[in-house]
Amino acid sequence: MIRTRELTKHFRVHKRPPGFRSAVRSLFHRQYEVVKAVDGVSFTIERGERVGFLGPNGAGKTTTLKVLSGLLHPTSGEAMVEDHVPARRQTELLQKITLVMGQKSQLIWDLPPADTYELNRAVFDVPRRQYQETLAELTQLLELGPLLHKPTRQLSLGERMKCELAAALLHRPTTLFLDEPTIGLDVAMQLAIRDFVRTYNQRHEATVLLTSHYMDDVVALCPRIIVIDAGKLIHDGDLRGLVKAMDPDKRVSFTLTQPIGDDELGKVGALLQRDGARVTVRVPEREIPAAVGHLLRELRVADLAIEDPPLEEILREMFGKAKQERAPAEPGQQP
Amino acid sequence: MTRTLRAIPTLLRVGVAETVAYRAEFLIWILTTTLPLVMLALWTSVASERAFRSYSSEDFVAYYLAVLIVRNLTGTWVAWQVSEDVRMGSMSMRLLRPLHPFVAYAASHLAAVPFRSLVVLPIAGVLLLSSGASSLTREPVQLALIVPSLALAWLITFSLLFALGALAFFITKAMALLNLYFMTFSLFSGYLLPQDLLPGWIARAAAVLPFRYMLGVPVELMTRAHAPGEVRNLMLGQLAWAAVSLVVALRVWRLGVRRYEAVGG
Numbered sequence: 001m002i003r004t005r006e007l008t009k010h011f012r013v014h015k016r017p018p019g020f021r022s023a024v025r026s027l028f029h030r031q032y033e034v035v036k037a038v039d040g041v042s043f044t045i046e047r048g049e050r051v052g053f054l055g056p057n058g059a060g061k062t063t064t065l066k067v068l069s070g071l072l073h074p075t076s077g078e079a080m081v082e083d084h085v086p087a088r089r090q091t092e093l094l095q096k097i098t099l100v101m102g103q104k105s106q107l108i109w110d111l112p113p114a115d116t117y118e119l120n121r122a123v124f125d126v127p128r129r130q131y132q133e134t135l136a137e138l139t140q141l142l143e144l145g146p147l148l149h150k151p152t153r154q155l156s157l158g159e160r161m162k163c164e165l166a167a168a169l170l171h172r173p174t175t176l177f178l179d180e181p182t183i184g185l186d187v188a189m190q191l192a193i194r195d196f197v198r199t200y201n202q203r204h205e206a207t208v209l210l211t212s213h214y215m216d217d218v219v220a221l222c223p224r225i226i227v228i229d230a231g232k233l234i235h236d237g238d239l240r241g242l243v244k245a246m247d248p249d250k251r252v253s254f255t256l257t258q259p260i261g262d263d264e265l266g267k268v269g270a271l272l273q274r275d276g277a278r279v280t281v282r283v284p285e286r287e288i289p290a291a292v293g294h295l296l297r298e299l300r301v302a303d304l305a306i307e308d309p310p311l312e313e314i315l316r317e318m319f320g321k322a323k324q325e326r327a328p329a330e331p332g333q334q335p
Numbered sequence: 336m337t338r339t340l341r342a343i344p345t346l347l348r349v350g351v352a353e354t355v356a357y358r359a360e361f362l363i364w365i366l367t368t369t370l371p372l373v374m375l376a377l378w379t380s381v382a383s384e385r386a387f388r389s390y391s392s393e394d395f396v397a398y399y400l401a402v403l404i405v406r407n408l409t410g411t412w413v414a415w416q417v418s419e420d421v422r423m424g425s426m427s428m429r430l431l432r433p434l435h436p437f438v439a440y441a442a443s444h445l446a447a448v449p450f451r452s453l454v455v456l457p458i459a460g461v462l463l464l465s466s467g468a469s470s471l472t473r474e475p476v477q478l479a480l481i482v483p484s485l486a487l488a489w490l491i492t493f494s495l496l497f498a499l500g501a502l503a504f505f506i507t508k509a510m511a512l513l514n515l516y517f518m519t520f521s522l523f524s525g526y527l528l529p530q531d532l533l534p535g536w537i538a539r540a541a542a543v544l545p546f547r548y549m550l551g552v553p554v555e556l557m558t559r560a561h562a563p564g565e566v567r568n569l570m571l572g573q574l575a576w577a578a579v580s581l582v583v584a585l586r587v588w589r590l591g592v593r594r595y596e597a598v599g600g
Contacts, residue, residue: 011596071427071597091338094433106428108349110356115349122345123434125338151356 002045002068002175002207007077008231009038009063037063039231040077047174050201050208052222052239056319060231061211062101065177068209069099082175095124098173102180105160106167107152113163114148117170124171131170138166141196158189165193169200176200178210182217194220215311227315229322239311246314250288253280254301268294282309339438346439350446368406374527375399388532394558397470398529400463401554406526407452407459409489409549411444414516417500418509421591424598437497437584444493470558477556477566484553487573492549494580501584504591519544525551545580548573 015033016026038060045051055061066072067079070086070093079086084093107116121131139145142162147155155163161181169176178197182190194217201208212218218225218239225242227235235242252269256277265271268291269283279301283291288306295301378395381387390398417440420426429436463471472478499516503509521527522537524546530538541547552569555561561569 066427066597069431071430071595073593073595089430091433094431097431099427099431101427104424104427106431108353111349111352115352118345119349120432122342123432123439125341125433 001047001080001082002209003043003078003080004064004068005042005078007038007041007064007067007079008036008075009060009067009072010075011035011037036231038067038074038228041228041231041233042077043226043233043236045207045209047207048201048205049224050198050222051210052218052225053209053211053228054218054225054315055211055228056315059228061228062179064228065099065179065209065211069097069177070094071099095171096173097175097177098168098171099177100164100168100179100181102161102183105152105164107160107163109153110151112149112151113144113155113167116152116163116167117148120167120170126171130172134170134172135166138169141199142166142192158185161185161189161193165196172204174204174206176206176208176210178208178212180212181210182212182214190214190217197221215315219311227318229319234318234322240308243308243311243314246318247309249282249284249309251280251307251309252283252288252291252295252304253278253307254295254304255279257300257302260299264299268299339434342434343438343442346442347446350443351450353443354447354450368403368410371399371402371406371526374402390529390532391470393466394470396466397463397468397558398554400459401557402526402550403459404452404456404463404557405485405488405550405553407456408448408485409492409553410451411489411493411496413440413444413493414496414500414513415510416440417497418503421501421503421509421595422507422598424596426595427597430592430595437588440497441493445489448489472557472560474560474566476563477561480566480570481553481556484556484570484573487570487577488549488553490577491545491573491580494577494584495545495549498580498584498587501587501591504587504594520546520549523547524549525554530555545576548576 011034012032013035014026015031016022041060041064053061053064063072067074068081068086070089073087082093082096084090086093086097107113108119117135120126121128126134139148142165144162144166147159147163152160152163161184165181176197181197182193185193197208197210198221200206208221210217210222223238225235225237225239226233227242249269251272256279262271262274265274265279265281269281269287271279272282273280281291292304292306295304375395378387378390378399379392382390382392382395386392386394417426417436420429426436429439432439496516499512500509502512523541523544525541530541530547530551533541541551548569552573555569556566
């Protein structure tokens, strides 16, 4: 279980305008500003939940994950993970958690991943039999076979990420903090990692807190999402609930089989996109049956699909609103 | 603690594998530790016709080759490594493992010692036995204490440099301090000159600073006959400095890690 109460993390940052004079001046007189990376965030995540942690760049997602995994000491507030205070970095906690950072590697660069795995086995004190079983399971799920004995520096980004995941999970943690685990990976590899995370979560009843810029990762993996912006929590709930609350209208996409003008399409719903014969309109949920009937019977369209608005769109709108609300209150702050 | 001890053989094994992977880096590192050879050439030339103070040409050969050997066995670049790991954020991965980074770094550095010494030590050994053998100590007690003294010298050096690296938690460019450290170390440790050739105030300062115990003491045990009381004092001094430097290293770490900003990622 993960629990935070009014968690804050502030950084003191040296601030200097550009130019030679200000560089010299900063030698004698330094100016600092306090950046509130995490600002009073509270949530609880139960064991076995998969939660997406979303927010724009600099919102405080990674900082929160680092506090929860014990890398950073919070400025104030409370964080508990698996009944431990993470900042104390007790062995019992470190053996139950893992943090995967898409942009930081724990694999030893010039040695094959197998050496890092062996090191982790010893450091995490994993019994040899359990280690072999887990490694076999991870090798099969992630198709690591040919990669285990190649020097890490010779692996592609996708291969390295798979090996990173295995290194992070060899001690069978029950809480996974995944920070952009699919960054830079191609679609096939993203799908493979997503499937793997879901399988691991189900097999080990592991709690997963995931950040990703790929909304598909979040939609596919996380029934619940927590959204933060400028260090503050602005939404915590299920994904569908968020979509409904922010934008209850559906997106109806279809392919025209005959020439139809924009005016005619506008009667079905607000025209969002027209790309050749492919059209997307926005239709309020209650008007969907009538709109679909009209499209199929009168306009004779093909390949009709009804979808929720894309999460990216919802979030963009959400962050835009939050920024507007913040602007008059905090004119100087720059997260 | 038991868990840590169980992990050590694997840490050493992986350390050896890492060392072997970085061959060029080690060759360069070895070249940087050959300053004693320069000093050797200089001082044997000075003492070629008659002894300089109490040092004959053979004494200088023995002294500087012993310095080379001790420096090779006890030198470490952990300060640079810790400081870079803090500055670049790669310390995060070490902090996520249930093993104190002091132990992890120590194991990987200890694993490297035999390889680092592979090139220089045989040459130094042969030269020492052929040209400086007459100046080597034959005191059984001193001979028996060489290995423990080397171990303590390694521990003091490693701990102080670990603490120096951990200053990166407090100041971004902690490595600027490394030059200051090396200058002080060279002056007071016996790296440039034997302790008994140092000018009065430097010799007095050297007696109370840790640097002599990081290099000078094992070198003196190899090359100078000391009275039993003096040997005991040198060893007790080393033990005391080993304890102090270990406490300092762990204390600086403990205070510093609270300020870690885990940049990147």
